């Protein structure tokens with residue numbers, strides 16, 4: 686199978702974006718892993734598959750696959766790249782694009798400066814729906830691993846996130862602690878793990894060990910989850926600059942039962958094709 690694709694990134698979180706509207710695409714876990722492989726394939730953190738929508742009230746549907754082949758519910762940086770992709774390919778002329786993912790429907794707004802604002806929906810805090818095993822909903826939870834006690838926030842942006850507050854993202858043991866918590870048994874669908882350093886109530890540094898991909902240079906849903914957890918713990922205000930290794934995002938959240946808004950860039954690197 687010959688596949689045309691576009692290589693894109695959101696602050697260094699990189700994607701292979703595939704138009705499954707104008708070409709026939711058959712992806713399985715093995716093919717996803719082959720494409721995402723940074724030595725033997727194209728290389729990316731996630732694959733985005735653009736499809737015809739299944740309901741009339743949205744413009745597109747897109748599916749998200751991690752580099753390990755797992756299909757997931759939501760991808761913040763991917764949503765911005767998706768909006769740029771369909772606009773640049775003239776698949777739509779709209780500046781506000783309705784799209785559905787496995788998590789549901791969202792609206793993407795193209796800004797005049799080339800950035801994209803995504804309504805990421807209302808964060809899910811009920812542990813049962815994250816999913817996360819806990820006796821009751823709380824602003825933070827104790828989590829034990831190998832005799833070490835951690836304190837986390839737990840939030841779903843459609844995909845599950847654990848958020849740790851650290852003194853410094855530079856010295857945080859992202860690789861070891863991230864890998865341990867990603868597969869912690871209290872997260873039955875695994876989890877993305879964020880390491881948040883609060884600079885002040887309007888700015889944080891953040892690193893994210895992503896479920897199914899490892900540490901990435903940026904994580905949009907992770908930035909949203911960190912701000913939600915930080916607000917719930919009364920560490921942050923409603924408009925936060927989130928500094929990730931790949932660059933900064935603006936996250937806005939007015940509190941429980943309101944949507945999280947994420948604003949940031951999307952970049953096209955090159956167009957290519959691969960034979961699988």
Ligand SMILES: N[C@H](CCC[C@H](N)C(=O)O)C(=O)O
Nearest residue numbers: 760761762844895896905906
């Ligand atoms: N690894 C994530 C999916 C990609 C999220 C991230 N790339 C973003 O920008 O939100 C998960 O398994 O839920």
